[in-house]
Amino acid sequence: MLAHGSGGKLAHELVESSFLKALANPLLAKLDDSAVFNFSGRLAFTTDSYVVSPIFFPGGDIGKLAVCGTVNDLAMSGAKPLYLSLSFIIEEGLPQGELSQVVDSIQKAAQEAGVEIVTGDTKVVHRGSADKLFINTAGVGIIPEGVDISGNNARSGDKVILSGAIGDHGIAVLSRREGLSFSTQLESDCAPLGGLVADMLAASSNIHSLRDPTRGGLATTLNELAKQSRVSIRIEEEKVLVRDEVLAACEMLGFDPLYVANEGKLVAIVPPEDTDKVLKVMRENHYGKEAAIIGEVRAEHPGRVVMKTCLGSSRIIDMLVGDILPRIC
């Protein structure tokens, strides 16, 4: 009901019965306007809003996504994720059961990621003024001493590591979308990558760049890195893992898996001398067991991404133009 977003009695009841119980921790329980905690060091701060449709999909839901997405943005800065904020925009009429299911997913994902939800907000809008549920999470994390990770740091000669198969999230969400559903065994790869990044940083304090190829897919992420670092990136098609189900769906729908979103994968740019040890720890982690070197960084043609295809030819890989899959995250 609209009144659940009023700030009044029903809003307080909703917060107490649904959110405080599931997400219980001392910082949240104070119910002040801000969460307060001590912090000393380099702080990473990020935010994302999640508008995925449908809100439940194979392998996850909007709640799990909202935790993992923001945890991963922190991890991609080399930070250990610590605390999240959580803000709901709810369409009037969303069944309380669906909201509870999402809150449960949030709790489980936060637990796995080792983060706490410490502050939040709830708004309810009229039926038709939103689509079921939008979630925003912001997050803070701490960057360990000596870590310097940025999209600006890729250097010629660095290797490009991809942590696993691409396209699972986009195709899994799409398989359940109204008017388009098709049957597949595929699940979203949605996962918190803070642990994987911690393992990688323990193996090498010299990782140059990390990024998770979400909206826009691997192609867009590589273009961002090439542009920010003023380098080119050359990858090999045969090294990029794509599951058969994703390939089949992409062929059917006319998509290129390089542009399909992921929510549990990362790209790491690593100096050649550290590549072996980073790859080793990645493959020992559940979320990196299919990690592989897919290419390298070069100095010529700054900003350009090129792929050597399976046929041996070279293809320039541009950033995503237009939007093949709206509301994928």
Next chain:
Amino acid sequence: MLAHGSGGKLAHELVESSFLKALANPLLAKLDDSAVFNFSGRLAFTTDSYVVSPIFFPGGDIGKLAVCGTVNDLAMSGAKPLYLSLSFIIEEGLPQGELSQVVDSIQKAAQEAGVEIVTGDTKVVHRGSADKLFINTAGVGIIPEGVDISGNNARSGDKVILSGAIGDHGIAVLSRREGLSFSTQLESDCAPLGGLVADMLAASSNIHSLRDPTRGGLATTLNELAKQSRVSIRIEEEKVLVRDEVLAACEMLGFDPLYVANEGKLVAIVPPEDTDKVLKVMRENHYGKEAAIIGEVRAEHPGRVVMKTCLGSSRIIDMLVGDILPRIC
């Protein structure tokens, strides 16, 4: 267009042409997944989503509101607001001119509040899946040494200070709402209160509680404080300032101004010995010049808020039940 939220080329162009230009600062310009800065001390962290309708209203717009609201939540914890995140959920078809106007307001409000927008996100959803524009901001601030402000800290004998007239924001927004517009000179009180709070904390390090009476109005805020601190609060109707235009609109619409939202007011719970010096600095600040003591904290009937009316009778003031004004912030 949907593609402006794709994470691809158009999204990058939008970020660069609209957001980076207006909100320029070195942290944002890095375009990494998180903003990174050094921090040492007690950190306040908060979030709010803004769904106000219409997005432009007398005295402000959704952009100004999104900055002020989160700045004020930080200030109500006694923090000096430092950095904000900014996340847009845009309905496909929102004119670029309106978005630019909102971004300009954000820039101006951030400048006045002394905060920087350091990280952000943009999503675009299909026409009809949102209502023009929703904004989430999260914020971090630093709490000075010796400050201990919480809704739990009100003590029997404390005085209740209100910084000015109530109801301006709610009635100003309502006056422009579709199907309900009426003419009034009234403007929203939407304002960043970080400076006012800094002045108050400089005058007394012994302020017990601060809260801004937004959704649910003064009545709901006082109930929250009484409940959290397990005290009762007694206010006097004749001490609570309400402008004639607000009174007139409330009579016409059947509202009680005690429940109408404010976006530039605060309630302070202050021990009696510090009241004079706090009031003095408040009245010297532009945003506190009508500050007054409106009541006091008592031990009996924990959780209850009572108002002595102009007629001399006593009335129990409950929390807002239902929602008189959806989408007011």
